[in-house]
Amino acid sequence: xxxxxxxxxxxxxxxxxxxxxxxxxxxxxxxxxxxxxxxxxxxxxxxxxxxxxxxxxxxxxxxxxxxxxxxxxxxxxxxxxxxxxxxxxxxxxxxxxxxxxxxxxxxxxxxxxxxxxxxxxxxxxxxxxxxxxxxxxxxxxxxxxxxxxxxxxxxxxxxxxxxxxxxxxxxxxxxxxxxxxxxxxxxxxxxxxxxxxxxxxxxxxxxxxxxxxxxxxxxxxxxxxxxxxxxxxxxxxxxxxxxxxxxxxxxxxxxxxxxxxxxxxxxxxxxxxxxxxxxxxxx
Ligand SMILES: Cc1ncc(COP(=O)(O)O)c(C=O)c1O
Numbered sequence: 001x002x003x004x005x006x007x008x009x010x011x012x013x014x015x016x017x018x019x020x021x022x023x024x025x026x027x028x029x030x031x032x033x034x035x036x037x038x039x040x041x042x043x044x045x046x047x048x049x050x051x052x053x054x055x056x057x058x059x060x061x062x063x064x065x066x067x068x069x070x071x072x073x074x075x076x077x078x079x080x081x082x083x084x085x086x087x088x089x090x091x092x093x094x095x096x097x098x099x100x101x102x103x104x105x106x107x108x109x110x111x112x113x114x115x116x117x118x119x120x121x122x123x124x125x126x127x128x129x130x131x132x133x134x135x136x137x138x139x140x141x142x143x144x145x146x147x148x149x150x151x152x153x154x155x156x157x158x159x160x161x162x163x164x165x166x167x168x169x170x171x172x173x174x175x176x177x178x179x180x181x182x183x184x185x186x187x188x189x190x191x192x193x194x195x196x197x198x199x200x201x202x203x204x205x206x207x208x209x210x211x212x213x214x215x216x217x218x219x220x221x222x223x224x225x226x227x228x229x230x231x232x233x234x235x236x237x238x239x240x241x242x243x244x245x246x247x248x249x250x251x252x253x254x255x256x257x258x259x260x261x262x263x264x265x266x267x268x269x270x271x272x273x274x275x276x277x278x279x280x281x282x283x
Contacts, residue, residue: 036048066216081213088112088121100125124139142172147163147174152179197215
């Protein structure tokens with residue numbers, strides 16, 4: 001445990017920081033710059049432009065998030081809902097179907113039940129506590145499965161290892177909203193999920209002053225979502241100032257989060273959350 005903790009401390013502080021440091025500064029400055037020199041002719045992917053979320057601040061945050069969560073790549077979005085919507089609209093095409101747990105954050109529920117059907121995307125709810133029932137929900141066009149690790153607002157935790165096994169068995173893309181667990185306490189990708197989502201309104205920042213969302217996953221999956229993000233016109237640019245705020249918070253997060261977490265454990269003694277957290281720990 002000690003070695004895992006010190007590795008996490010090191011990742012929180014150092015991962016993603018540019019080497020060598022710009023002009024030797026210890027804190028990465030905020031690059032409030034729209035355009036950058038275009039050095040490698042011909043390769044559109046090399047273009048650096050603020051709308052494409054690839055300033056030095058963004059790149060440092062992507063590397064830090066991917067390192068902490070043991071993913072290959074990461075991406076930030078202007079809000080949590082932008083992260084969720086862009087991810088789902090990348091994974092799912094018209095005529096495809098996916099499974100969502102029957103208790104979810106209201107905004108996500110509304111996106112899935114009101115907006116995605118307008119794009120021809122079908123869904124079915126499943127009971128995350130009853131794996132036996134899941135198979136009956138599968139269709140030939142089922143492509144993905146979506147869960148919240150700890151649900152908002154009911155604080156429920158489903159049979160998460162079964163979700164991973166089920167998605168592997170049926171070749172589904174598994175997506176987890178890890179917001180309430182945080183990237184310090186739990187790493188969905190290491191447990192077999194394909195994508196992990198976070199919000200800056202909660203543990204990705206926690207100061208109630210910015211609202212970006214983030215995605216961590218494989219290089220290939222994140223690249224696909226990035227292309228979709230560039231194509232979509234709303235809610236996509238995350239200002240470098242906000243990105244820098246998250247970087248600063250993560251650097252100091254090894255101290256507040258364990259304290260915060262132990263407070264949650266105390267408060268949850270009388271609720272089913274404790275049982276849920278126990279299950280997550282053994283997962
Ligand atoms: C679990 C969960 N997912 C998604 C969201 C949406 O995030 P945002 O408000 O940043 O768009 C929230 C917001 O509270 C949430 O609690």
